[in-house]
Amino acid sequence: MHTAFDRLVRFANNDGQTFYGEAPPLAFDPSSLIGEKVPVFEGGEPWSPAFKLSGKTQTIAKILSPIPHTPIYHCVGLNYRQHIVESKNPMPKHPALFNKPSDALAGPLDDISIQKEAYGLDYEGELCIVIGKDIKGLAKDEDPLDYVLGYTVGNDFTSRYWQDPKLSSYQAGYAKSFDGFGPIGPFIVSTKVVPHPGELQLTVRVNSEQRQQANTNDLVFDIKEIIKFLARGRTIRVGTIIMTGTPSGVGAFLTPPSFLKHGDVVMVEIEKIGIIKNRVIFQG
Known part of the structure; x- marks a missing residue:
């Protein structure tokens, strides 16, 4: 685009x-x-x-957040091979999808106010896509990148407590849909600046301690595959944010598990795009 x-x-x-x-x-x-x-x-x-x-x-x-509003987040779970290994899940045949609402949007330097019920708070650094024009279905000869406004950095904050299958009925969305749980930024970088989004280094630090590091070449489903799958039979609106998945190293799978605490600062950095830094502030 x-x-x-x-x-x-x-x-x-x-x-x-x-x-x-x-x-x-x-x-x-x-x-x-x-x-x-x-x-x-x-x-x-x-x-x-x-x-x-x-x-x-x-x-x-x-x-500020690079866009003032998004209609929705479409998110892909279990999309890095090493994360699938650490989570002991089978390799997916199709992208595993869930959504975040528009109120999950937050800026790259915002403090994130955490509901006290969001127990087991975790980080998930992600490469994100911002859609630049409406899509509904793609012909075989169409390039999905023609619909991409650009790329940005995101953090898919997650309450692991509410992701527990016994509480969530195996649905990930609720655990990831609290207000502010999808900060993005600091920039939207055009596809001409990042022509190869499958070759980017991603790093996550918590209070300067490295927790995640991977390259987007570890993605199971690449950008084009994700967009084609999402747009099959439904409209993806302009301004939609697509979170493409997180690599290994999330707090839930460390030994012992390490969840975020009041005042922790999570930094997500993606090569050629930028850095977001969000402090978590627990209510009450």
Whole structure:
């Protein structure tokens, strides 16, 4: 999909006004952009045909989620081979899907307010896709990447307590659908900047301790396969976020298990895209 941007950042200036801007090509940590002037866009949302650089600049005061709203998250479980091994599950024949609601959306530096009932809080660093135009079914000769606005970094926060099959009836969605459980950012990086999303290094740290590290070449189902499967017989709306799965190293499968505590900071970094850092704050 052709885009007017390479590395799109959404931010507020010192007056609280919100803008889309073009982030510098070597910017990965959003904290480093605070106080920087960047070129800004006009013309509505980034998937609009009228979206273009305005010729003006604005100063970044706060980095926001790269889109203000998403209709839904479509998420793929058990999609890294090593994660399937650690979870002792069979290799899936088709993508294992669940959804997160729109209120799971959060920004790349936001504190995540955790419901006190979300016991066994875990992290899942993920490569995410942002859809740039509606899809319903794809012809055999169509390229699914023509519908991709770009790629971003995500964290699929999960309450392992509510993922217990005895409580969830083997459904993953509820455990992953609390408000703020899907922070993304800091940028949407275009497909021309990342032409090979299946060759990216992903790293997750909790309070600077490395927990997950893998390459997206370990994915069972790649980006094109996921989009084709999702769009079969149903509409995937513009602005939809697709979370492509997490690698091995989640807290639930460490020995002993290690779940997130009040004040922990989870950092997810994906090569060529950027870094998100979210602190978890337990209510009560």
